[in-house]
Amino acid sequence: MYDARIMPKPAPKKHLSAKEGESAGGRVTVSIHDVASAARVSIATVSRVINNPHLVSARTAARVQEVIRKTGYAPNPFAQGLITRSSRVLGIALPDIHGEFYSELLRGADAEARSLGYHLLVSSEPRREDRGPANGSLAFGLIDGIAVMITDAASNLLKEAKGSLLPTVVLDTDLHAKGVDSLVVDNAGGTREGVNHLLASVPASSLYFVGGPEENFDAQQRASAFRAAVAASGWKPRADQVSFGDYTSEWGERWAEEHLKATGKGVFGVLAGNDEIAIGVMQAASQAGVRIPDQLRLVGFDDTRLATLIRPRLSTVRVPMAEVGAASIRLLVRRIEDREAEITCVHLPTSLVVRESSVPRA
Numbered sequence: 109m110y111d112a113r114i115m116p117k118p119a120p121k122k123h124l125s126a127k128e129g130e131s132a133g134g135r136v137t138v139s140i141h142d143v144a145s146a147a148r149v150s151i152a153t154v155s156r157v158i159n160n161p162h163l164v165s166a167r168t169a170a171r172v173q174e175v176i177r178k179t180g181y182a183p184n185p186f187a188q189g190l191i192t193r194s195s196r197v198l199g200i201a202l203p204d205i206h207g208e209f210y211s212e213l214l215r216g217a218d219a220e221a222r223s224l225g226y227h228l229l230v231s232s233e234p235r236r237e238d239r240g241p242a243n244g245s246l247a248f249g250l251i252d253g254i255a256v257m258i259t260d261a262a263s264n265l266l267k268e269a270k271g272s273l274l275p276t277v278v279l280d281t282d283l284h285a286k287g288v289d290s291l292v293v294d295n296a297g298g299t300r301e302g303v304n305h306l307l308a309s310v311p312a313s314s315l316y317f318v319g320g321p322e323e324n325f326d327a328q329q330r331a332s333a334f335r336a337a338v339a340a341s342g343w344k345p346r347a348d349q350v351s352f353g354d355y356t357s358e359w360g361e362r363w364a365e366e367h368l369k370a371t372g373k374g375v376f377g378v379l380a381g382n383d384e385i386a387i388g389v390m391q392a393a394s395q396a397g398v399r400i401p402d403q404l405r406l407v408g409f410d411d412t413r414l415a416t417l418i419r420p421r422l423s424t425v426r427v428p429m430a431e432v433g434a435a436s437i438r439l440l441v442r443r444i445e446d447r448e449a450e451i452t453c454v455h456l457p458t459s460l461v462v463r464e465s466s467v468p469r470a
Contacts, residue, residue: 138181147175198440199254200433201231201265208412209382209429216430217255220437226252228437233265253444255279255436260323275443277436281325284453289443291436291454295326298425298458299333302379302407305423305460309468310377310405312343318363318389319381322352327381330409334379355381360388368396375403377466383408383415383424390418390465406465420464427458 144151149172156163157172164172175181198221202210214230221228229251253275256265266278266288277289284290306315317334320327331350338345353359360380380386386408390400398404400420408415411426435454442449 138179140181143172143175143179143181146179147172194252195250196225197227197229197251198437199229199231199251200436201233201254201256203233203257203259203263205230205232208414209410212412212429213433215433217433217437219430220434224437224441226437226441233263253277253440255440258283259325260321262323275440275447277440277443279432279436282453284451287451289439289451289453291432291439291456293427293432293456294458295329296333296336298409298427298460299330299379300337301458301460302409302423302425303334303337305462306377306379306405306407306466307337307341309466310375312338312341312345314374314376315349316367316376316378317350317381318360318378318385319350319352320355320385324355327352330379330381353385355384357384357388357391360385360390361392362388364389364392365396368393368398375405377405378407380406380408383410383412383422386422386424386465387414387418390422400465401467402469405468407460411461415461415463423463423466424461425458426461428456432456 140151140154144154147154147168149168153164153168154172157169158176161169200214200217202213204210205214214228218228251274255277257279258266258281266276266283277291279291280293282290282292303315315338317331319331322328331352334350335345338349351363353363363385364378378386378389380389386406389404389406393400393404400406406422408422408424409427410429411424415422415424435456439452439454
């Protein structure tokens with residue numbers, strides 16, 4: 109048992125003055141209470157100066173900012189959230205985070221979030237075979253809003269996001285008619301442009317689409333646009349002119365190995381569902397002695413760096429992935445700051461980049 113009479117009394121808590129915070133040289137943790145005390149304002153005023161300075165008079169804001177400068181106070185975003193009910197953190201959930209396609213999207217999203225004063229929390233969805241009814245893959249308690257990429261109907265991400273009641277933006281699927289802000293790229297226009305480019309030098313009967321998974325929304329839209337563009341040329345596409353697999357070079361290689369012999373000696377063309385599939389087709393063609401672009405004319409999709417590194421360089425439909433990420437963040441912040449804003453869908457254009465893989469030699 110201890111004797112309270114010989115126990116030293118704790119020193120009363122003392123808020124740092126601006127001068128003391130400055131002399132501490134960063135060795136003392138400065139709290140928002142210290143800043144408020146030194147600036148002779150409330151904690152809420154300090155928070156407003158940090159997050160919404162336009163709500164504070166210029167004189168008061170200048171005084172608080174001077175104290176912050178002298179003390180070296182660095183706001184803790186999660187502590188701020190207890191006061192402002194905002195963490196200044198945004199979430200983005202993608203089917204995957206590997207590969208240039210997603211890294212470019214994240215690069216654009218992160219840069220835009222920072223420019224708007226937010227941090228970005230990234231999550232990926234489990235593989236299809238690991239999906240359950242509720243994976244809890246999103247840290248809803250930490251974020252102010254969420255952008256989710258929905259690539260197929262089996263995804264649980266949208267259900268989780270809507271159940272959280274957070275501001276939500278959907279990528280890759282237009283759900284604005286169902287009350288969700290959305291952002292999509294022009295898959296139909298890009299596919300049509302690629303098909304028409306190939307049709308200039310390849311018979312419609314010898315043109316093929318090699319896509320990703322059949323349940324994938326992008327693959328479905330591109331396949332549908334392929335059929336429509338071929339039909340518009342006067343040729344009814346055969347079933348074997350459209351194939352589904354996955355978004356890997358291995359799938360492109362397997363498809364080509366099975367189809368190269370069946371195409372005969374005439375010129376034929378392939379529109380691939382992404383650049384990786386196109387590269388797989390190119391590898392199989394090289395191994396089979398099929399010359400590109402003399403016998404095979406090839407167009408990819410996405411315009412990743414790989415398209416310019418291989419030889420011949422790959423013609424491809426460019427998808428502005430960094431802008432997809434940035435635009436989704438702008439749309440999300442708009443919703444966070446104005447819950448009553450009109451529900452909208454942002455459409456981003458694609459463009460055909462013509463290189464050596466699809467152009468007949470002179």
